[in-house]
Amino acid sequence: MSLPAAIAIGCSAGGVDALKTVIGGLDPRLQQTILVCCHSSSDTVDLLCEVLRRVSAIPVIEATERHSVRSGVVQLAPTGYHLLVESDQHFALSIDPRVNYARPSIDVLFSSAAEVWQATLIGVVLTGGNADGAAGLKRIRQLGGVAIVQSPAEAEVGTMPQAALDIAGADYCVSLSDIAPLLNRLCLA
């Protein structure tokens, strides 16, 4: 299998700590595009970017509409907008209605990323209190991508990873601390 080109990560309740563990554990040599959709009640993702920057060896930025996706950079969906990737690998935003009560929605990001990267996309579903991400992860697998789900039993909130397992299944279902090493292994192989 060819090396993955992109990683898309989704999380909700408990997601900030989980993201710190995953993003903080990524190898700085990674050349993949890394996209993050985290449900949040704050007005912007500025604070989340800042928190992740402190632990990350990889640059962390908010995704900007119309700009090219960047490799070797963590790019976060802005609060209040769905984040999509166009087939020419530019970002697009939308304020269409919430999906699974969420905007940004993980399903929206995963589905559009799945079409762009197909078999070279890795989808990751972490802790969360609803079912967002499950349909998107299913789409990723349908198009040949790899699915990683945090083990629901040890997730801070197990609903989201459990829904992902029920609806999409997973290629890897592992504990939080094992996700970054797994991503490093898959992406540097």
Add this chain to the structure above:
Amino acid sequence: MDAPELENIEVDLFVQALQRRHGYDFSQYAPASLKRRVQLLTEQLECKTISGLIERVMHEQQLLPRLLEGLTVPASDMFRDPTMFRALRETALPMLASYPQINIWQAGCAHGQEVYSLAILLEEAGLYERSQIFATDLSERALQQAQEGIYPAREAQQWSRNYQASGGNRSLADYYSARYNLIKLDQRLRRHVTFARHNLVADGVFCEAHLILCRNVLIYFSNPLQSRVLSLFSESLVRGGFLCLGLRESLDYAPSSHDFAVFDEAQRIYRLTNPPERQHP
């Protein structure tokens, strides 16, 4: 051929059908969101495939308003991005107050939440009696809803918080009546609003404006169309007129944005500094 590729062909055919059958051109819309909206319409109209939807586009004339609504109308809130409304209230409106008559174009007004927000802002600034708001949208159905000003009551709490955060010192409830699970905006707020159909893709200058709000509309457009619409705005605005975009909109790929100077970067408020040669009298 894989499923996404098939669907991309269907979306292209849908866009062609809509253009040739009804004269509406969506070919310059940003593809990813357009595809989602077409997929959603396909589901909502209970068609098995996008091709099934195309058949209805071709043969059911009365479906057009529903299609246009589904393809264009986003979700919005009253006083969405309160910081932007606060900036309007505190810095832009006092400057606009020097004009004897203030024309405002709300381009892409959708269900009207921002129209009423703006009317409230003008009312509280004491400017509403000499203001005229032109609220336009492509969708007839969106315009009808905007005129009615009826929204789900569950929104009221968040909208009240937004209103307060925008610097409002009354209660948003002063401006609506609640019944059952709905709220209806005070229809007096509409007294200086003209609702009209206008298609940013195809139509020209709409009025001479001192302020244009077009927030989170251009995010659905490709770079060339975004630039074209910005040119339309610079042709419509008076010199020094204000343009408000959505807080996450980027002008980095729009050559025509050079007509504008940044007035408030964070709130995406711009002023027309280089008016183009006027094509119209």
